[in-house]
Amino acid sequence: MDIDLSPEDAAFREEVRAFLRDNLPDAVKAGAAATPSVFVEPEIGQVWNAVLNERGWLGYQWPKEYGGTGWTPLQRYLFEKECALAGAPNLTVLGLKLLAPVIWTFGNEAQKAFYLPRILSGEDYWCQGFSEPGAGSDLAGLKTRAVRAKADDGGDNYVVNGSKIWTTHAHHANRMFTLVRTNPDVKKQAGISFLLIDLDTPGVSVRPILTVAGDHEVNQVFLENVVVPAANLVGEEGQGWTIAKFLLENERGGSCHAPKLGYDLDQVERAAREEGDGRGGKLADQVEWRRRVARARLGVEALEMIELKIMSEIAKGRKPGPQTSLTKLLASNLRQEIDLLAVDLYGPAGLQLDMTRPLYGETAPEPIHSNGAQLAAPRYLNSRAWTIFGGTNEVQSTIIAKSVLGL
Structure with missing residues (x-):
């Protein structure tokens, strides 16, 4: 598989980077960084959705005839990757990425005409x-x-x-x-x-x-x-079961997980260069710590190769299929592994669990030690759900065994 970008795709990536640099609001980025859960609050997410919708990029996975960009699978992947690397919030996936494809695939013309524009405008949540x-x-x-x-x-x-x-x-x-x-x-x-x-x-x-x-x-x-x-x-x-299977394929493999996981791992690595190890040195210098980070890094890179492979299959007109269960399984385990690294990074300060929400803005509680330490435990606890939602790890393993490995 050739993963080098064409001049056109490289130019597209630069266009996305410039747009994010000029249009991602600082308050939105800060709010996303201080959100422990997968889903950001509408006060953050809907603001970012509106910025993208004004540019015509909100429906970046949508066909052009329904208000989408008509981008290639590679362009969609590059867009998601650059958003992750810029610290942009996750989009409101339920309408944009899960329901919308169901509507334009299985819905009638009246449903398409009514619901799809309202998803883009934010009128329906x-x-x-x-x-x-x-x-x-x-x-x-x-x-x-x-x-x-x-x-x-x-x-x-x-x-x-x-x-x-x-x-x-x-x-x-x-x-x-x-x-x-x-x-x-x-x-x-x-x-x-x-x-x-x-x-x-x-x-x-x-x-x-x-x-x-x-x-x-x-x-x-x-x-x-x-x-x-x-x-x-x-x-x-x-027909609901057929539609549900179609939707769950999009939920499990309709986004790229690796760039966001890599971004969060970068933040952990950066903080480790500043955190003491309790022995007069830095945690980043400990051999066992570096081994754990390297293992997570290899997992993220392997996941990205799988996601790129799936993307190349979609570009050829093939459905993502049961391979999406593999990306869901790997991403869930890596999410938990990275969040555990963050808890271990901050030691006792990483165990603080302020129940006040949100953890951003003027009303946010004062952190003990640092903002990263304040987020460590909430993120760790929240990410326990990753191996459950969208189909448990056990369900994904069964799908992989039967449909991918033929066992």
Whole structure:
């Protein structure tokens, strides 16, 4: 695989670098750096989204006909890498990268015309209703029920009852894309449908779940006799499992993880040159520390080669396929490894766990020792979820064994 950039792609990279240098707000960058979780708050994320949307770059993974850039897979990768290296916040992935491809692939023309522009403008902020209290890794076991019913005015609706859990940013969202059971009498995968729900609808309630790190990132959503227009069904009834697999491929492999992991590892290495080892030297000079950093660095570089390989397959018109499970598995383990390095780097100061949020801005609590030390424990605890969300490590290993290795 040739990984040298063409003159055109090198020029594109320089254009992205110049744009980031001139347009990434300092407050947004600082807020992203002081956010322990994967998802930045809308007060940061939506500001950055608006900057990119004004440039016409927000839908950088979208086809041109739907308001996207029409960039090549390599250009998309270069854009994500430069954003990571510049310290830009993660984009609001749920609408932009997960739902939007579902809408333009499986949605009807009315759904495309209505929802896609609202995702770009920020008018709609989406959350994902997949997992349930009894259906996490076994997603096909979901029980949230949607029953087709005629309204008094003759309209065609679904009445939805059930609950969703670990619903990221449901407390900020105005809409949720969700999996529901529309037919309980067939094979469980065949009875699932994909439905769009307005969270302002009567019968919807959101209960916060505070993580052990102190973050309000996830929620439980309750649906009690929620009336949803049948026009909000995406695809056909019973097609939800197919759509969910398509979406999860994008979730697990639709972004490049390696550049962000490499950026965070750089920050840890830089701090280690300043931190004492308790023996009169610097932690960066310790052989065991350098060995751990080198192991993580090799893992990040190997992951980037895999991501580039997947990108080259996409450029040839092939689907990312089960290889995305490999990137998800490796990225999750590396995320936790790097965050553990940060905790070990700061020693006792890295154990501070201030539950106040946010950890940026004028109301942020005063750190003990340094901002990096203040973030170490919250990030470490938050990243425990990496090996669970988007499919557990065990699920990813099974997919790899069956679909990639043929075992």
